Amino acid sequence: MATRAIWKGHLSVGELSCAVALYSAATTSERVSFHIVNRKTGNRVRREYVDEQTGKPVDRDDQVKGYETAKNSYVILEPDEIAAAVPEGDKTLSIENFVPCNEIDTAYFDKPYFLTPADEAAEAAFAVIREGMRKKKVAALARAVLFRRVRSVLIRPRGCxxxxxxxxxxxxxxxxxxxxxxxxKMKIKGEMLDLAKHIIDTKKGDFDPAAFDDRYDAALAELVKAKAEGREIEKPKKQRTGKVIDLMEALRESAAAEAKSRRGKAKKPSSSGSPKREAG
Known part of the structure; x- marks a missing residue:
C-alpha cells in the first residue's frame, strides 16, 4: 500500500490477537481547493485570533480552550488538563461482540478505513478472523482509543x-x-404501484462508484482553467423543471420513456457482434 498507516496496534478477540495497520479509505485531497487572497494585492491572507472585546491580536501562548457556562463566562481549560483527561490507549482494537451484517444501521457510520496485517507474522491470525467473519456473515464491534478519543469501530471483511x-x-x-x-402514512396500490415497480425494474443496475459524477468539483476545475487561460466563462444552462399536475400521468410517461430508451439501446449494433474478415 502506497499510503502510510495512520495507526498501528493489535486486533484482538478473546485470546487471539494480531498486529494490524489502519489506513484512510477515503480522501478529499483530489478536490479543488482554494486559498484566501487579498483581492487588491493578490497576496495570501493569514488568519489571526483577536480578543472579542479589545480587538487586539492574541498570542498563541495565550490562546486556551474555554467552555461557556453563562453569557461571556467561561471555564478555562489548560492544554495539560485536557491532555490528562484524554484516556490512554493501549493500541488495541478489542472486539467486544459480533453482529449480523443485516442488523447494521448505516446512519451510525462515520469514516471508513482499511485494516491490514501489520507484518508477515500477523497474516495467519488476521486471515482466521477475517474468514470466520465472512463465513458467519457477521461484522465485529470493537473499541479502541483512536485519534485521542475512545471510539466504537465496526469491522467487516473486504476482499483480502x-x-x-x-x-x-x-x-x-x-x-x-x-x-x-x-x-x-400512505398506502399505494393498484396501477400506481405497478407503474412504480415497472420504472424501478427498467432502471436496475449495478453499484459502480466510478460512475459517480462530482459536477461541482468538475465545474470549479473548468472555471479555474478558463480564468487561467483568459477564456470566456460559459454559464451552465438551467434545466427546466415542470410541475407535476397528475401523478398517475407522470408515472405513465416515465414508464413509456424508459421503455422507449431500452428499445433504442437494444437496436444499436454492438461492435463486437460485427463480422471480422480473417487475414490471408
Missing part, C-alpha cells in the same frame, strides 16, 4: 483485508422518528 468504520455515538445520530414525524 478488513473495512473498518468508526461509528457515531448514539447521542450524535438524530431521531428518524422525529425527522419523519410529519410524513403522512
Amino acid at each position: 483485508g478488513l473495512l473498518a468504520n468508526t461509528l457515531n455515538f448514539d447521542y450524535e445520530v438524530r431521531s428518524a422518528e422525529d425527522a419523519f414525524a410529519n410524513v403522512p
Whole structure:
C-alpha cells in the first residue's frame, strides 16, 4: 500500500490477537481547493485570533480552550488538563461482540478505513478472523482509543483485508422518528404501484462508484482553467423543471420513456457482434 498507516496496534478477540495497520479509505485531497487572497494585492491572507472585546491580536501562548457556562463566562481549560483527561490507549482494537451484517444501521457510520496485517507474522491470525467473519456473515464491534478519543469501530471483511468504520455515538445520530414525524402514512396500490415497480425494474443496475459524477468539483476545475487561460466563462444552462399536475400521468410517461430508451439501446449494433474478415 502506497499510503502510510495512520495507526498501528493489535486486533484482538478473546485470546487471539494480531498486529494490524489502519489506513484512510477515503480522501478529499483530489478536490479543488482554494486559498484566501487579498483581492487588491493578490497576496495570501493569514488568519489571526483577536480578543472579542479589545480587538487586539492574541498570542498563541495565550490562546486556551474555554467552555461557556453563562453569557461571556467561561471555564478555562489548560492544554495539560485536557491532555490528562484524554484516556490512554493501549493500541488495541478489542472486539467486544459480533453482529449480523443485516442488523447494521448505516446512519451510525462515520469514516471508513482499511485494516491490514501489520507484518508477515500477523497474516495467519488476521486471515482466521477475517474468514470466520465472512463465513458467519457477521461484522465485529470493537473499541479502541483512536485519534485521542475512545471510539466504537465496526469491522467487516473486504476482499483480502478488513473495512473498518468508526461509528457515531448514539447521542450524535438524530431521531428518524422525529425527522419523519410529519410524513403522512400512505398506502399505494393498484396501477400506481405497478407503474412504480415497472420504472424501478427498467432502471436496475449495478453499484459502480466510478460512475459517480462530482459536477461541482468538475465545474470549479473548468472555471479555474478558463480564468487561467483568459477564456470566456460559459454559464451552465438551467434545466427546466415542470410541475407535476397528475401523478398517475407522470408515472405513465416515465414508464413509456424508459421503455422507449431500452428499445433504442437494444437496436444499436454492438461492435463486437460485427463480422471480422480473417487475414490471408
